[in-house]
Amino acid sequence: MHKTQQEKDVGVYVHVPFCVRICPYCDFAVEAAPELLRDPAAEVFRDREDRTVSALIAELEARRTAFAGRRLSTLYFGGGTPGLLRAESLARIREAVWSAFPPLADAQSPSAPPVEVTLEVNPSTLERDRLKAFAEQAGVNRLSVGVQSFDDSVLKALGRAHGVDEIHRTLQAARSAGFDNLSLDLMFAVLHQTPSMLEADLEAVLAFQPEHVSTYELVHEPGTPFGRAAQSGQLETFDEDGAADMLLRIESVLGEAGYERYELTNFARPGRASRHNQRYWARAPVLAIGPGAHSTDPVAPGRPFGARIGNERSWSVWLERIETGQPLAPGSEEILEAGQALSEAFFLGLRTRAGVSAAGIQTEFGASPRSFYPETVERLMGAGLIVESPAGDLALTSRGRLLADEVAAAFVSPDAIAR
Numbered sequence: 001m002h003k004t005q006q007e008k009d010v011g012v013y014v015h016v017p018f019c020v021r022i023c024p025y026c027d028f029a030v031e032a033a034p035e036l037l038r039d040p041a042a043e044v045f046r047d048r049e050d051r052t053v054s055a056l057i058a059e060l061e062a063r064r065t066a067f068a069g070r071r072l073s074t075l076y077f078g079g080g081t082p083g084l085l086r087a088e089s090l091a092r093i094r095e096a097v098w099s100a101f102p103p104l105a106d107a108q109s110p111s112a113p114p115v116e117v118t119l120e121v122n123p124s125t126l127e128r129d130r131l132k133a134f135a136e137q138a139g140v141n142r143l144s145v146g147v148q149s150f151d152d153s154v155l156k157a158l159g160r161a162h163g164v165d166e167i168h169r170t171l172q173a174a175r176s177a178g179f180d181n182l183s184l185d186l187m188f189a190v191l192h193q194t195p196s197m198l199e200a201d202l203e204a205v206l207a208f209q210p211e212h213v214s215t216y217e218l219v220h221e222p223g224t225p226f227g228r229a230a231q232s233g234q235l236e237t238f239d240e241d242g243a244a245d246m247l248l249r250i251e252s253v254l255g256e257a258g259y260e261r262y263e264l265t266n267f268a269r270p271g272r273a274s275r276h277n278q279r280y281w282a283r284a285p286v287l288a289i290g291p292g293a294h295s296t297d298p299v300a301p302g303r304p305f306g307a308r309i310g311n312e313r314s315w316s317v318w319l320e321r322i323e324t325g326q327p328l329a330p331g332s333e334e335i336l337e338a339g340q341a342l343s344e345a346f347f348l349g350l351r352t353r354a355g356v357s358a359a360g361i362q363t364e365f366g367a368s369p370r371s372f373y374p375e376t377v378e379r380l381m382g383a384g385l386i387v388e389s390p391a392g393d394l395a396l397t398s399r400g401r402l403l404a405d406e407v408a409a410a411f412v413s414p415d416a417i418a419r
Contacts, residue, residue, distance in 0.1 A: 015080065
């Protein structure tokens, strides 16, 4: 994403915290809504839904001034499970976002691509029945489906609410509803998963020919049921070498099928990379609303490198503060300093296939990448973890992608920047 584009557009992220059940590995800001398993039209959830949608719109209105004058490029409904909301609820939010930030693609910018509107869904009868309405009423044009695995034993071990049959029906329904931009989430290095089970998952993914695949290694986050079990020795962590082998196999199989690994965890067919997710790696402005959501605020007076605003994680606390007229009181606020912004430009840029642009670093920070991190660059190049182009751009090698956390840590160290 070009700097000039970042200076005039905005992405909006909407966090919907509800799930029919909370998976034992999940560390997101979520709230259980088990009543939907018994009754998809449960009035108790309808009240929570309506109040949440009204609060999201109120927060949008309160926060929009920090992004004034920008035009909308992407809208992402994440969670939680935003597909649990009715299409009319998503449409209300979309219309409010359109009002706050007119889309880039209009009469003034006819060549701009349409706004990318992504909705996360899980394989379920409730969400499957709403797919057509999501497209027609809410304007959703990209689906991100939380498949995770095509193996029922893995899904059960992960605590997922769906089985393989639900996955097949949901993906077929998505195509029938006209969605031609489909992303699948796939987990690997999962509990009892074997290489042959991964091969079967990859074969199933390719059978559906999605435009995008996001891959995630299972991590036992502290505080989650899996995290507590791992800490107490009741749950074994996956073998590191085995996990690395699986990642290499994923890259090989998807690469041979025409997918580009455009970011460490993401693969896409040409032209189908997630435009919204790329905003985060490019440090482009994102207004995020909802409990637990984190915004990337743009440069402003007193904030030469922007800021990050984080919301309260608790849905009830977040809702109360907005309904009592306190929508601008964030859970956290971090004004970025030059050194922090610089290190983030490096480790986020290196997550992408394009890498760190020397011209971009020069423009934003006033010098070449090597001049800021001479010893770090030399050490990582010597270890075969990064490469440098004649223009001074930096990118991970294949070995560097396997050790990306180690590379990132090298640029986060406060002693890494040349003084």
